[in-house]
Amino acid sequence: MAPQNPLDPFQEREQFLTRRRFFGKAAASMGLGFGALAMNSLLSRELGALAGPLLGGQPNAAAGSSKLLLGPHFKPKAKRVIYLHMEGAPSQLDLYDYKPGLRQRFNQDLPESIRSGQRLTGMTSGQTRFPVAPSIFKFSRHQNHQDGLWLSELLPHTGSVAKEICMINSMHTEAINHEPAITFFQTGNQQPGRPSFGAWASYGLGSANANLPTFVVMITQGIGNMQALSARFWGSGFLPSEHQGCKLRSGSDPVLFLRDPAGVSREDRRRMLDLVGELNEREYERSFDPEVQARIAQYEMAYRMQMSVPELTDFSDEDEATLEMYGPGVRTPGTFAANCLMARRLAERGVRFIQLYMRGWDQHGNLPSELRAQAGAVDQAQAALIKDLQRRGLLDDTLVLSAGEFGRTVYSQGQLTTENYGRDHHPRCFSVWAAGGGMKRGIVYGKTDDFSYNIVKDPVDVHDLHATLLHCLGFDHERLGYRSQGRDMRLTDVAGNVNKDLLA
Secondary structure (H helix, E strand, O other), X not given: OOOOOOOOHHHHHHHHHHHHHHHHHHHHXXXXXXXXXHHHHHHHHHHHHHHHHHOOOOOOHHHOOOOOOOOOOOOOOOOEEEEEEEOOOOOHHHHOOOOHHHHHHXXXXXXXXXXXXXXXXXXXXXXXXXXXXXXXXXXEEEXXXXXXXXXXXXXXXXXXXXHHEEEEEEEEOOOOOHHHHHHHHHHOOOOOOOOOHHHHHHHHHOOOOOOOOOXXXXXXXXXXXXXXXXXXXXXXXXXXXXXXXXXOOOOOOOOOOOOOOOOOOHHHHHHHHHHHHHHHHHHHHHHOOHHHHHHHHHHHHHHHHHHHHHHHHOHHHOOHHHHHHHOHHHHOOOOHHHHHHHHHHHHHOOOOEEEEEEOOOOOOOOHHHHHHHHHHHHHHHHHHHHHHHHHOOOHHHEEEEEEXXXXXXXXXXXXOOOOOOOEEEEOOOEEEEEEOOOEOOOEEEOEEOOOOOOEEEOOEEHHHHHHHHHHHOOOOOOOOOEEEOOEEEOXXXXXXOOOHHHEO
């Protein structure tokens, strides 16, 4: 028999089809329905995830093929991720990166030696002056495990969990405009079409709950200027479509078309799905299209979600103390507070990747009033999420990340007064924070110059952050791959280094 080439897609496909047909006929002979097959697939995947570390973390077959990864490469610290994406880019100068010396530089021109010819957006490229705009907000030092974490007065509740936060003040990115910057932060590439971070996590970790998707997305409408949100930010790209994020809506129907139409019973739906599954299986045998298999799995998931989603979204089993901890907005579906509580409920039900988008952080003008409203909508809820996870024993294996797509400039965009200013996009440095799930507790990492314009110590780029977060999930980022169009693809592309200084 000729030696097999693991990179030969035709030979790989032939093997896959042979195995698929074998198991399909075996299941048919045993009288298993498509629902049982889907459950068997999930259980097999979980057993593989458990076996992975015991097998010495051998290289993933996906490095030379498109087969699914069975579990982490080594023992993970985190089992799941809750990613709070602050869309629009919060001002690090007004929230996290304390620069008291700027008060003496109010309205002075930013020195050219600091700006150093940095490219500008079209919104400030025509300005003749770049006046320094110190933050009007007071900062307080909150006790952590170093010498203290400086936070804006807008984030008093977040300060109460300072001992759990790993603050990174030295993030930087390649993109200067929202669309490519969000795409880069979500997918590791500025060009659309790549799988999102959540899709990679779903692909690598598999399901821990047969009744809910592995990747769930929720969106909160913010205050002020809001950038468009594209579904591709939580898409699966070239990965099988079962790994794309499932968006939960804030209305009476969290997932569209989940309810049975009037006059259709659950038994009717089951018979219909079995028939559709059989037809899809025939189509697969004809076309050999793996997306047909993904379609079968998604139909089965939707059927199971008819029971699981109503229970998930019903907060009546939460005690009053918990609801009060998240703040008054928790009782209003779609608010950031409600979505944070939903994130905790999803985490304890085994959902692998939970992404919350909070829109409205794009303050080019009128920053003080808009930022007050934005921070007020987020502060108490995100602190409550960390406390709630901690008291339930979930924080140690849940990685919470809060990040925008870039930072904001120290100079004012447009008119500057002692009470009002705006800030333009700034990719050279910004702040993100993480908590739990294998990250160091209570530290501040990285340092910027006196203007929060350039990084002077311990830079962290987007690929480094992705590599580090994947490490917390038990993956070698260079081995979590998928072959597409003749190339081995990964979240970190051809870059990224695990930052061990950030790991517990």
